[in-house]
Amino acid sequence: GQNIDQPTEMTATEGAIVQINCTYQTSGFNGLFWYQQHAGEAPTFLSYNVLDGLEEKGRFSSFLSRSKGYSYLLLKELQMKDSASYLCAPPSVSGGYNKLIFGAGTRLAVHP
Amino acid sequence: DTGVSQDPRHKITKRGQNVTFRCDPISEHNRLYWYRQTLGQGPEFLTYFQNEAQLEKSRLLSDRFSAERPKGSFSTLEIQRTEQGDSAMYLCASSLVDRVNYGYTFGSGTRLTVV
Numbered sequence: 134g135q136n137i138d139q140p141t142e143m144t145a146t147e148g149a150i151v152q153i154n155c156t157y158q159t160s161g162f163n164g165l166f167w168y169q170q171h172a173g174e175a176p177t178f179l180s181y182n183v184l185d186g187l188e189e190k191g192r193f194s195s196f197l198s199r200s201k202g203y204s205y206l207l208l209k210e211l212q213m214k215d216s217a218s219y220l221c222a223p224p225s226v227s228g229g230y231n232k233l234i235f236g237a238g239t240r241l242a243v244h245p
Numbered sequence: 246d247t248g249v250s251q252d253p254r255h256k257i258t259k260r261g262q263n264v265t266f267r268c269d270p271i272s273e274h275n276r277l278y279w280y281r282q283t284l285g286q287g288p289e290f291l292t293y294f295q296n297e298a299q300l301e302k303s304r305l306l307s308d309r310f311s312a313e314r315p316k317g318s319f320s321t322l323e324i325q326r327t328e329q330g331d332s333a334m335y336l337c338a339s340s341l342v343d344r345v346n347y348g349y350t351f352g353s354g355t356r357l358t359v360v
Contacts, residue, residue, distance in 0.1 A: 177351070181346045
């Protein structure tokens, strides 16, 4: 299978900043998605990095280095509602990059 | 636009029975995906369609699993002779081929429990 490595769990305090790292087997060309999944719910789209660099969207930012197979999701001003799993999703390196392959996700717990 | 709909939300079945799930994608989306997710894991790819054509099926997928998208709109996923290991959340997602930067939109899933 395609190796996607993310920390299993992280904890942080409300109002703080947390960085969730992801390393993956890269084609060197394709972008990468991040999804958020609350317990018992479907994943929802957070961000897509088509090129290398930092993409900022409100409290959430995502960084990508395609050559290194490395991405991170940065969450600022954490709120309790940010407690969720965060899934790193590069396109599959097999089958023509036509589908996303998801990591196991990082379960983030935000405490008061 | 009502999003991606999946039916039923929950299904409990006895081992050995057949089950069928339905997915209605966002109407203008031409790609439809099926994933399976177990507790503590990310979604695992099963198969996908572009319009009515099934373009890829996971090599890990048993022959007991079959999916159709007869008119390029809704899709069904059937599991024959269910086993306890089939217990999982089955997620459907849809997307537009030429709007890859929008990602997938997932449905709420069908939770299957095989007893």
